[in-house]
Amino acid sequence: MIIADNLYELKSQIPNHVTLVAVSKTKPNRLIMNAYDAGHRVFGENKIQEMLTKYNSLPKDIKWHMIGHVQRNKVKYIAPFVSLIHGVDSIKLMNEINKHGIKNNRVIKCLLQVNISNEVSKFGISLNKIEELFNYSLSLQNISIKGLMGMASYTNDKSIINSEFNSIKVKFNELNKIDSNFNILSIGMSGDYKVAINNGSNMIRIGSKIFGERKI
Ligand SMILES: *Cc1c(COP(=O)(O)O)cnc(C)c1O
Numbered sequence: 637m638i639i640a641d642n643l644y645e646l647k648s649q650i651p652n653h654v655t656l657v658a659v660s661k662t663k664p665n666r667l668i669m670n671a672y673d674a675g676h677r678v679f680g681e682n683k684i685q686e687m688l689t690k691y692n693s694l695p696k697d698i699k700w701h702m703i704g705h706v707q708r709n710k711v712k713y714i715a716p717f718v719s720l721i722h723g724v725d726s727i728k729l730m731n732e733i734n735k736h737g738i739k740n741n742r743v744i745k746c747l748l749q750v751n752i753s754n755e756v757s758k759f760g761i762s763l764n765k766i767e768e769l770f771n772y773s774l775s776l777q778n779i780s781i782k783g784l785m786g787m788a789s790y791t792n793d794k795s796i797i798n799s800e801f802n803s804i805k806v807k808f809n810e811l812n813k814i815d816s817n818f819n820i821l822s823i824g825m826s827g828d829y830k831v832a833i834n835n836g837s838n839m840i841r842i843g844s845k846i847f848g849e850r851k852i
Contacts, residue, residue, distance in 0.1 A: 639667060640674035642846045650840065654833060657701050657822075659843030661686065662850050665694060671846065672698065678719075680841050684710040691717055703785075703841055705759050708732045715739070721746040722785040722822055722841075725761050730773055730781075737778025745782050746773075747822055750807070752800040753789035760786070763807050770811060770818070783820030783839075784808050788828055797828050801835035808836065 646656060659680040660668045668679060668690065677697060681687035682704025691700055691714075699719035706714075706723055714721075715736035724730060724746045737744040748769055751760030761769060766784070773781040786804040788797040801823050811818045824832025824840035832840060844850060 638848075639670040639846060643671060643674050643676055646842060646845060650829070650833060653838055655820075655839045657703070657839060657841045658846050659703065659825075659841050660690070660847060661704075661843065663847045665690060667847055668694060668698075680722075680843075684713055687718075688713050701841075711736050712739075715744060716742075718744065720782070720820075723747075723749045723759060724769075724781070725749045725759055727769065727772055730769070730776060730779055734776040734779040743778050743780050745780050747783050747785040747820060748781060750784050750786045750804050752786040752804050755789055763803060766807055766811070781818065783812075783818055783822065785822040787825070788823070788831075794828075794831055797831050798835065801828075801832055801837070805835045 650656065655678060657678050657680040658671050658676055661682045672695060678699045678701065680701040680703040681690065687700055687702060700717060701720045701722060702714060702718055703722045706721060706729060708729055711732045721733065721744065733744050733746060748766055749760040750766065751762060770781050773779055784804055788800045791797065804823060805821065808821045820839055821837050822839040822841065823837045826842050826845035829840040829842060
């Protein structure tokens with residue numbers, strides 16, 4: 637039970653207030669069930685169709701996090717069950733999520749994805765756009781922007797990673813002071829979660845360190 641061991645080891649290293657999202661993208665149900673049987677319930681996927689297929693065939697008490705880019709025309713597929721959408725980066729997408737929140741009679745929790753490195757992702761808003769999108773979201777009843785998500789540059793240079801995480805943390809703390817419901821900072825992956833936790837992360841997204849390397 638390598639997956640169970642990986643999970644226990646990770647959990648022993650991270651503080652209790654940090655939520656561990658087990659990133660199961662590309663991995664088969666069998667491996668997700670290994671983590672499930674070890675007591676884990678929070679999983680992250682980055683493709684809508686893959687998440688939907690897994691949602692339909694796996695236990696219903698799993699909390700599914702959408703960590704990838706979300707196309708507006710696909711929001712409807714995950715709106716009934718998604719636990720947290722990490723990659724919100726436009727007003728149009730917020731409007732669409734809100735629309736499907738209304739249809740499903742639920743408030744859909746989301747994070748604003750911030751582009752803190754210029755190379756890793758072409759997605760995400762710049763730091764100076766956060767307030768504008770957050771304030772807009774307050775006019776929508778069926779979406780709740782709970783915090784921020786970011787990815788650091790793909791580098792071994794910890795000082796670069798540290799300064800990128802620090803930039804999102806400063807913004808996060810500003811808004812958290814104004815609104816205590818804005819309380820999730822999703823930063824940190826297999827290679828940089830320790831640096832992220834040192835910068836105030838309370839949600840880490842870990843794939844390869846739990847499930848092994850991905851081929852694709
Ligand atoms: C794949 C992915 C992860 C997990 O990456 P690992 O390096 O395998 O831990 C985290 N966040 C996002 C947005 C991802 O796409």
